[in-house]
Amino acid sequence: MPTVSVGRDRLFQALGREYTQEEFEDLCFKFGIELDDVTTEKAIIRKEKHLEEENPSEDEEWIYKIEVPANRYDLLCLEGLAQALRIFNGVDPIPTYRVANVSKESMHKMHVKPETSKIRPYIVCAILKGVSFDELRYNSFIDLQDRLHQNICRRRTLVAIGTHDLDTIEGPFTYEALTPSEINFVPLKQTKSFRADELMEFYKSDLKLKKFLHIIEDSPVFPVIYDRNRTVLSLPPIINGAHSAITLKTKNVFIECTATDLTKAKIVLNTMVTMFSVYCERKFEVEPVEVIYADGKSFIYPDLSLYQMVVPLSYISSTVGVSLPANTVASLLNNMQLHAEHSVSEDNQTSFIVYVPPTRSDILHPCDVAEDVAIAFGYNEIPKAKLASLKPQSLNQLSELIRMEVEFICAFFLEFNCFLFQNLLFI
Secondary structure (H helix, E strand, C coil), X not given: CCEEEEEHHHHHHXXXXXXXXXXXXXXXXXXXXXXXXXEEHHHHHHHHCCCCCCCCCXXXXXXXXXXXXXXXXXXXXXXXXXXXXXXXXXXXXXCCCEECCCCCCCCEEXXXXXXXXXXXXXXXXXXXXXXXXXXXXXXXXXXXXHHHHHCCCCCCCCEEEEEEEHHHCCCCEEEXXXXXXXXXXXXXXXXXXXXXXXXXXXXXXXXXXXXXXXXXXXXXXXXXXXXXXXCEXXXXXXXXECCCCCCCCCCCEEEEEEECCHHXXXXXXXXXXXXXXXXXXXXXXXXXXXXXXCCCCEEEECCCCCEEEEEEHHHHHHHHCCCCCHHHHHHHHHHCCCEEEEEEXXXXXXXXXXXXXXXXXXXXXXXXXXXXXXXXXXXXXXXXXXXXXXXXXXXXXXXXXXXXHHHHHHHHHHHHHHHHHHHHCCC
16 A cells, blocks of 8 residues: 655644544544554654664654555545545535636647657646645645656556646647657756767666666657657656756646556546646636647547446445445545435435546446445444355364364463462462
């Protein structure tokens, strides 16, 4: 399970209240995540350098390391974690994410060249307008990219994220695949221009980037993204260009995700924009980009529409193991960011239309909906029951009897030894 490190004080500020460690552990347990460790930034550095532990000083920031489910990409940053917990606690309503109403003529466009099919065929894009960054928000933005790269992106092999200061570049943009000798640009954090094949050699000594070189280095063509003026935005999945680097002063962010898996690319793009649209001038609004392929097909991203799923109440009750009223189930689903409307059919069967937001890509089947009901209801509140049709095998019954006998014998000898020890003290 992925572990997300967040500053305790900033998390509590986002949640709107302070918790004792025990209270926060209880909240995590109820929500289905786990507080794995409590440490400080200096303690983490000391541990990495194998130095002796020291007592933390009063001015050190406490770091909470929280384990989250591997398929909950929305929980990989403080913004998503705080939002989910606030909704779970009933503090906030479920956000309504919107794609800005931009005419197709004035929409930014990404043209895809046919050669990209040889290396990385897909690209999806979006724009965050009027973003307000500070140092903590900026760091969280970068950290989310890194966590997504390590998780759903499978170390950038399936998806690679590029983020750019839109005010430093000019559309329309083109996504191309060229021979390495044709690509020249100044990469991020460098001042010298490199040819793409030279860049491969240069990064072989880079501890972070060398592990991604194998994705494209043996290909006859490299993927590259240009703006109208042939300024390189990025050489995916390796490095962005220095020209369009985002800073604390960036107000408009252009996000592009190149991919070998289109479905995962859409999930990654939706995760990035939904988590950080909270800092946009128009909260929860994202500006679309039209992606145009060489065959004339075009697609507009991101798709922030709600996915609908019909789930019978009987299915939820039988799966969870508790019969709950329809209103209670709807309320529990709402706490898990799933808006649900129930209706009764002519044969008196109750069903829910569940509206799945773009942040919940993990909801794929009615069993996922039932799982969320169980989490919100509380696993400890579900009565234990043994199915009448469930009959253990003879070997399992024998193993259980042996286990019980061994436990009894161990307990007996432990008590006997304690008795001997206590009596020896008086001799």
